[in-house]
Amino acid sequence: MKGRPAPAGRGIRPSLREALHGYGFVMLWIVGFVIFTAAPLIQTFVYSLNRVTVEATGITYEFVRWANYSRALFTDPTFVELLIGYVIETLVSLPIILIFSMIIALFLNLDFRFKGLFRTIFFLPVVITSGPVIQELTAQGATSVPGITNTGAVAAFLAELPSYLRNPVEYLLTSFILILWFSGVQILIYLSSLQKVDKSIYEAAAIDGASAWESFWKITLPSLSTTTLIIAIYTIIVLSHFSENKVVKYIYGQTYAVEGGIGYSSAMSFVYFLVLVMLLALVFLVLRFRARERTG
């Protein structure tokens, strides 16, 4: 790679030469991927099939086949419960984040004074959302909608609901602001793709007599469908990787627990990974299907 290409290098086909130089630039990533992602991933999978004991002298493995997986899925009541809770919370949060960030982006795309100030406010949480900060704020009740959760009527209403409905609703009430706080990057992405929509289309539509309402549904929304897909996937990944995520915390806790161990937590990690991929696939298919319906 260094210096001028050797005279001998001139003899080889240009396309091969280009490919080699390209690999030269990307090589570092390929090596890094093998060392820091692929190898640990495979190693974790090996852990998940074993009972792993770490001692001062070294690590001992005892092959147990799929026992860790069956324990996670069929014996451990907490894990499955947390996993279901995670899926529900993600599916509840996702549409809220998508709709909220789209609305805020539509507002901020208008022309008015102090736009910059509002942009600054709505992007602020991106800077400060770390696990311990969120944990402190939630513990002090600062993330629920002000004054709603404490009212007796709400508590009475919640008590009436069946538990499969109560959990999501309760989550919504206690963490509403938190959910909104995960919209910062999403607002920016929507905003930038709104600014890319060709203005002349709106003018043409207005001349044809379309109202602002109609042009929103017929022009703006369809042109945002790809962006929505990207944002949805990004949002799911961010929510799933967040260190305050209950499943993540449980797996982390089990890694060091006496009754858990590395083998068991590795198996849970893979189950969680699989659920995450299925969630992504589900959302991808739903949004892709809707996008095609709109354009088709």
Next chain:
Amino acid sequence: MRQMIRDHWRGFLFGTRTSYGLIFTTALYLLLIAIGFVYLYPLLFMFVTSLKSPADLLNPMVQWVPTELYMGNYVKAFRVLDYPKTFWSSVLISVVPSVIQAAVCSVIGYGLARYRFPGKGLIFALILATFIIPAQNTVIPQMLTYRRLGLLGHIAALILPASAGQGFNSAIFILIFYQTFLSLPKVLEEAARLDGASDLEIFVRIGLPAAVPAFVISIIFSTVWYWNETYLTVIFLEGGLQSLPMQLSKFVQAYENLYPPGVVNIFDRLNEAVKLSGTFLNILPLLVMYFILQKWFVESVERSGITGE
């Protein structure tokens, strides 16, 4: 004349083709202020509570305006967090990996954007995969390796993955650089090549200057994300460097070491005001950075063209 005045008023209130009108504008501002308040509520709550003295905390009459500016909570939180020391280790573990990560991602993004080679699609798929794979699926073997090498608790445990494009959210930064270099005109590169410049020289002389905004964005975002990251830092740095968020997550324990609950008087017991002071001290450096660099944060997406795909 009267018709004109009426039209004027109607335009003023309900908007014309060129302006929104008073009603719409007022509604817009009210809505944005209301949402903005809800949005900032946790921060306001935190700030106000952190200024309350123990007497104010117990007094149900005191909601939003403390009776005095009580700085005692901050003094305690400052000591409990061991602020100067944890602050500098936080700076260290967020800035150093970020700069290295940005440099490496620029090289990778350049290679992906400017060269045609077989297997590129596969590499993109794998880059996306590194973004999706949860940390807990890869950290344990890494942690055990670092422990064997004696790197646990050392910043190298964060630098090593970052220097190979496998740091925290590296995939996003590779895509940012990819987009930046993709939009660079090919003509410049060809001209330089005719002048006999090597590929590396072209990257340094033509590629890098065009990527300055991408560098700024990558470094500041990555700094923020590394600063706030606790999952990786707790696993890789435990027993060594202590970042601010790490210290905050052990706040209760650290507080009771300094102010043993049986010994101190009732006003020095741990209360939510002290905890929230600690939380505020934790985010203060980021807030300062945000307000200084807000243009870069807020306009980052447009500048980096991340939605270009």
